[in-house]
Amino acid sequence: MKRIYFDHSATTPVHPEVAAVLVNYMTDLFGNPSSVHSFGREARKAMDQARRQVAALIGAESEEIFFTSGGTEADNLAIKGVALANKKKGNHIITTLIEHHAILHTCEYLEKNGFQVTYLPVDEYGMISLEALERSITDQTILISIMYANNEVGTVQPIAEIGRLARQRNIYFHTDAVQAASNLPIDVKKDGIDLLTLSGHKFNAPKGIGALYVRRGVRIEAVQHGGGHERNLRAGTENVPAIVGLGKAAEIAAQNLTDKIVTLTTLRNTLIEGVMAEIPHVKLNGHPTQRIPGNANFSFLSLEGESLLLNLDLKGIAASSGSACSAGSLDPSHVLLAMGLSHEAAHGSLRISLGWGNTMEDVQYFLNVIPEIVERLRAISPLHAE
Amino acid sequence: MKRIYFDHSATTPVHPEVAAVLVNYMTDLFGNPSSVHSFGREARKAMDQARRQVAALIGAESEEIFFTSGGTEADNLAIKGVALANKKKGNHIITTLIEHHAILHTCEYLEKNGFQVTYLPVDEYGMISLEALERSITDQTILISIMYANNEVGTVQPIAEIGRLARQRNIYFHTDAVQAASNLPIDVKKDGIDLLTLSGHKFNAPKGIGALYVRRGVRIEAVQHGGGHERNLRAGTENVPAIVGLGKAAEIAAQNLTDKIVTLTTLRNTLIEGVMAEIPHVKLNGHPTQRIPGNANFSFLSLEGESLLLNLDLKGIAASSGSACSAGSLDPSHVLLAMGLSHEAAHGSLRISLGWGNTMEDVQYFLNVIPEIVERLRAISPLHAE
Amino acid sequence: MNYSEKVMDHFMNPRNVGEIADANGVGEVGNAVCGDIMKIYLKVENNRILDVKFNTFGCGSAIASSSMATEMIKGKTLEEAWDLTNKAVAEALDGLPPVKMHCSVLAEEAVHKAINDYRISQGLKPWDYKEHTDIHEQVHGH
Ligand SMILES: Cc1ncc(COP(=O)(O)O)c(C=O)c1O
Ligand SMILES: Cc1ncc(COP(=O)(O)O)c(C=O)c1O
Ligand code: FES
Ligand code: FES
Numbered sequence A, B: 001m002k003r004i005y006f007d008h009s010a011t012t013p014v015h016p017e018v019a020a021v022l023v024n025y026m027t028d029l030f031g032n033p034s035s036v037h038s039f040g041r042e043a044r045k046a047m048d049q050a051r052r053q054v055a056a057l058i059g060a061e062s063e064e065i066f067f068t069s070g071g072t073e074a075d076n077l078a079i080k081g082v083a084l085a086n087k088k089k090g091n092h093i094i095t096t097l098i099e100h101h102a103i104l105h106t107c108e109y110l111e112k113n114g115f116q117v118t119y120l121p122v123d124e125y126g127m128i129s130l131e132a133l134e135r136s137i138t139d140q141t142i143l144i145s146i147m148y149a150n151n152e153v154g155t156v157q158p159i160a161e162i163g164r165l166a167r168q169r170n171i172y173f174h175t176d177a178v179q180a181a182s183n184l185p186i187d188v189k190k191d192g193i194d195l196l197t198l199s200g201h202k203f204n205a206p207k208g209i210g211a212l213y214v215r216r217g218v219r220i221e222a223v224q225h226g227g228g229h230e231r232n233l234r235a236g237t238e239n240v241p242a243i244v245g246l247g248k249a250a251e252i253a254a255q256n257l258t259d260k261i262v263t264l265t266t267l268r269n270t271l272i273e274g275v276m277a278e279i280p281h282v283k284l285n286g287h288p289t290q291r292i293p294g295n296a297n298f299s300f301l302s303l304e305g306e307s308l309l310l311n312l313d314l315k316g317i318a319a320s321s322g323s324a325c326s327a328g329s330l331d332p333s334h335v336l337l338a339m340g341l342s343h344e345a346a347h348g349s350l351r352i353s354l355g356w357g358n359t360m361e362d363v364q365y366f367l368n369v370i371p372e373i374v375e376r377l378r379a380i381s382p383l384h385a386e
Numbered sequence C: 001m002n003y004s005e006k007v008m009d010h011f012m013n014p015r016n017v018g019e020i021a022d023a024n025g026v027g028e029v030g031n032a033v034c035g036d037i038m039k040i041y042l043k044v045e046n047n048r049i050l051d052v053k054f055n056t057f058g059c060g061s062a063i064a065s066s067s068m069a070t071e072m073i074k075g076k077t078l079e080e081a082w083d084l085t086n087k088a089v090a091e092a093l094d095g096l097p098p099v100k101m102h103c104s105v106l107a108e109e110a111v112h113k114a115i116n117d118y119r120i121s122q123g124l125k126p127w128d129y130k131e132h133t134d135i136h137e138q139v140h141g142h
Helices: A016-027 A038-058 A071-085 A101-111 A130-136 A159-169 A240-278 A305-314 A334-338 A343-347 A360-380 B016-027 B038-058 B071-085 B101-111 B130-136 B159-169 B240-278 B305-314 B334-338 B343-347 B360-380 C005-012 C060-073 C078-082 C086-092 C098-121 C133-140
Strands: A065-068 A092-096 A116-120 A141-145 A172-176 A195-199 A210-214 A282-284 A295-300 A349-353 B065-068 B092-096 B116-120 B141-145 B172-176 B195-199 B210-214 B282-284 B295-300 B349-353 C025-031 C036-045 C048-057
Touching (some): A016 A240, A038 A195, A038 A210, A065 A071, A071 A141, A071 A172, A071 A210, A343 A349, B016 B240, B071 B172, B071 B210, B305 B360, B305 C005, B305 C060, B334 B343, B343 B349, C036 C060, C036 C098, C048 C078, C060 C086, C086 C098
Parallel strands (some): A092 A116, A092 A141, A172 A195, B092 B116, B141 B172, B172 B195
Antiparallel strands (some): A065 A210, A195 A210, B195 B210, C025 C036
8 A cells, every 4th residue: 555654743764865874884884983993983083074964954063063862862951951050040941831741841850859940831823922931031040942843733933032032131042943953944053042952863864863952152961971972961872873864864954955845835735725625624723824844733623633543544644643542641732732722622633744755646645535534533423413 | 904893892883684674664664653653553563572582682571671772871770760769768879890981970970969879899800799799788778780791801790699689688789781781691580680781782783772671660760851752761752773673683692692602702712812822911801700702801011002002903903992091081991990900001901802703813813913013012112111 | 093194104103212322311201100101312412412212101192292203303402402392293293183182292391301301411400391280180180
């Protein structure tokens, strides 16, 4: 059966060029960059190049890039590392209600350890308010962490304005750009970003590799202890093959950014227009314009996400939902609830996230199969019957 | 030029069979195991199989295996996770002076946060004393962490005896088995091990993947916060390709263990005998019998490790040294100093670590080139002239 | 370690290795604790360095620095040799990795010590001499 992958916000395939370069660093150029000999030197050189490639994607300098095992670790390092290194200055952190759990649960951990955290609300489009942000700043505030783009609804926050405000008030600004990287142009210098999280597997690099950008001069301490790797900020033998892959993927992403934005926006708009035209009782979640190119998020009233996903899967389409039933967790998406959606609408949500490899045929195929699926499930649903 | 890799304790090449299976999980079966659709299910299935393969290597059950980003993270998780989850029971940890920095620096971090740590000394062979261990236990002791085999001199500790003692006294026993896995038979149940660290890149799996075995029932808490991955013990999207590779490498290691031990021991003994016979003023570091098969560690008096490594490198041989000059660090190997070596002898140390792919020809080649190199460097050295 | 070709050349084919039996100036710096000892022998006549040799226990860059330093001061007057800086040695080697800069400092210090040893033996006042303990401590922690 034809298989269509519409879940690029969950993870992406590794680009074949990326896979090709990285395998070479597993089997042949496999040295440990700490070693004195030629195997070690080759590895170090490759790592240095990758650092430059990643830095170039976000307008940073290569000494400001620190490799981690992924977005979750980079988020943990940013929040805990800055909090612990600056606790003499203050104990207050500002974030939002719609962050990824890597931020939220890290903040909750810090709350148990003497820190205070403000979770900013968002409006119905998933947007924070700059006024609310400004009002929440106290003389204890040491860090503002606001995601660049949301992973469920794709809403893009006013990053430059937040950066300006943070700079004025002399507060560090971290942004989780896991969903933004390779989908939006990012410039840490222009936007006044002090720390920024990247995750490889969201832009066709492998899983298990990420990076934290830390502006030169930011006070931060290590969270994982051991050898002096990554200039003492992140202990652990460097994952050279994955780092090389991350560098290559960053290079590809930078080269294709404009094209990718145009292509995905076109596909996405066609998909949204098709769904809104063909299916009754459906709502588009997220911001009408301020959203990443590949993201569409709908609530199909009176049906439940997991059953929708299973039906799509039987048709060969991979997507995701903010339904708790699909995650095996207690509550439906905290993001959708924070945007004011009812539990019913949150349970009936469907996220389509487009990416590298998707075509207009894929979108047409989706538009062909979705109406019947929705109809069938609604026919079973008591909510719809009412 | 011929290149001979004698630095398997630093890192190893990925086995071609391992590389072949894992690449497939990057480009084709690339799903996120948390996803509901077929891509996600494939990934989860592969991960479950890898968990069984890793468990089988050490005699554990698959639910007792938790994947991490490497040995360093697993060590951090074991020590901090147990310390924090059991701090009501006590605040005392026992370890040794010769642990890897992933253990030592984690313990130092805990010392700054209200814990007390005893660092057991070792004898001239790098062996701890069971009596000293027993004496150091207090009613506050919650964890004993003693490495299975040392990464520099290869000394293997009396693991079963430590396990028995820990069990009697109702104290958790963690062992860093990064250097032991695939080089010695490991049986966590027989040896009374509660937690055990593995690192993939030391046994022909990729870098950036490791595992912590946690016996069912051990109280431990997460250190990295975020999603509910690895049953809430380790947040972060699972590195499926590397996990699949780790599983495959564990399977290969288990199948070949007996052969590998015989082969490496023969090569290693030939190498040691050759060096001791051909070169004057040389000392073998580590235990005469209780050492991992592939390890040989020498001190060549009146010469310095880095210059030795560079000369070997020019002959195509990759090895390592405990000299501070080779690491660009402050002090020579803490392991060699703890064993009572003088600074001079520690600076003049050479570690040969054999592994998969090494042959008797490699050893002969090494034995052919080493005498002349040592002679040449000694001719330059003021220590030798005296 | 990423060494330049020049470093590797001077490391593999060090110039002026050995002792001078009738040296009239000898300088030794470093210690085995740090993993580096450098000893320089001078044969001075009419204020000029006629011959110079060295012995070094240390890393590749320490050996290359000693070799280069001896090349650079051979045939020079003592005043000229005194002006040899560790930076000049490192530059002549096409650079050293940052963590290895202190090895070139050893070479500068050993030359200074050898020259002062000569001056003292001639009944002259030793020249003012500053040890770069700071750089050494930074790397070796002593
Ligand atoms: C916005 C955001 N932040 C952080 C993460 C975590 O990154 P990783 O999967 O690399 O741990 C993700 C994805 O899971 C994400 O979408
Ligand atoms: C004994 C020991 N423990 C822990 C580690 C750290 O493991 P990793 O390199 O996977 O971070 C190493 C290797 O570097 C080691 O030899
Ligand atoms: S209805 Fe079954 S998990 Fe929600
Ligand atoms: S002699 Fe120690 S680093 Fe050069």
